[in-house]
Amino acid sequence: MILRIKNLHKTFGDQVVLQDIALTIKQGECHGLIGKNGSGKSTLINIIVNLLPPDGGTIELFGKKWHDHPQAIKKKIGVLPEINPVIDEFSVQDYLEYVGLIYGMNQELIQSRTEYLINYFFEDVPSPSKSIGQYSKGMKLKTGICAALIHKPKFLILDEPFDGLDVFSSKNLAAFLNDYRAKGNTVLVSSHDLLYMDKIASHIDLIKGAELLHLAKEDVQNNGKSFEDEISDRLGYKPKELGEF
Numbered sequence: 001m002i003l004r005i006k007n008l009h010k011t012f013g014d015q016v017v018l019q020d021i022a023l024t025i026k027q028g029e030c031h032g033l034i035g036k037n038g039s040g041k042s043t044l045i046n047i048i049v050n051l052l053p054p055d056g057g058t059i060e061l062f063g064k065k066w067h068d069h070p071q072a073i074k075k076k077i078g079v080l081p082e083i084n085p086v087i088d089e090f091s092v093q094d095y096l097e098y099v100g101l102i103y104g105m106n107q108e109l110i111q112s113r114t115e116y117l118i119n120y121f122f123e124d125v126p127s128p129s130k131s132i133g134q135y136s137k138g139m140k141l142k143t144g145i146c147a148a149l150i151h152k153p154k155f156l157i158l159d160e161p162f163d164g165l166d167v168f169s170s171k172n173l174a175a176f177l178n179d180y181r182a183k184g185n186t187v188l189v190s191s192h193d194l195l196y197m198d199k200i201a202s203h204i205d206l207i208k209g210a211e212l213l214h215l216a217k218e219d220v221q222n223n224g225k226s227f228e229d230e231i232s233d234r235l236g237y238k239p240k241e242l243g244e245f
């Protein structure tokens, strides 16, 4: 088992954001986490990756709890959090090297992985003399995605990775994630992009009213409705009356 969550609760003040959440993710699955703005996707991801404490419940990654085995868990997961932690003063290459060194990788491996990831995710190789702070939002996002992958994590967790990528980069990321999963790795991705969720997810987890609903991908696809319509119906999306503006 890659991830097992039981009875998870989280409140901010008197706002219940996550209530009695259960989630099991097995090796080789790709879970798409979907929910409206403010539904709790980033809160759930932040709790899973130990950036935020839950108010109750248990979380096990690779059969281990965070407080017992923090280093062992960290080595096996790769994370793009909602707030992308790139260091603006570094070049893209230096930042990836820095992250690789934190994972204890040797220079040769860092260099070959950096080369591969930059060639795959970037249209042009970023200038080593240009700092990340001088790049666009999409370029920073790509740097964050590369950093999450540098140590080839067994469990990749990406919070809204398609939010800011151009169409070609989004297609490349989707293809990469499908291949990564096919190689036996496991993926959790939150996104509002239902097109890509349909393309990459083997399982769908919907946050609705602080609860997590689990949908089998085949059920969403096989009932005659489009993926988008099915998800919208499940979330209870009702178009607003336009009225007079």
Ligand SMILES: Nc1ncnc2c1ncn2[C@@H]1O[C@H](COP(=O)(O)OP(=O)(O)OP(=O)(O)O)[C@@H](O)[C@H]1O
Residues within 6 Å of the ligand: 012, 017, 035, 036, 037, 038, 039, 040, 041, 042, 043, 044
């Ligand atoms: N530090 C905090 N203090 C108080 N409330 C918070 C805090 N962080 C999140 N919230 C609230 O928790 C709820 C869930 O927020 P979260 O960022 O997890 O939603 P989300 O589903 O990721 O939203 P989006 O799709 O807009 O990124 C929101 O109502 C938000 O205002």
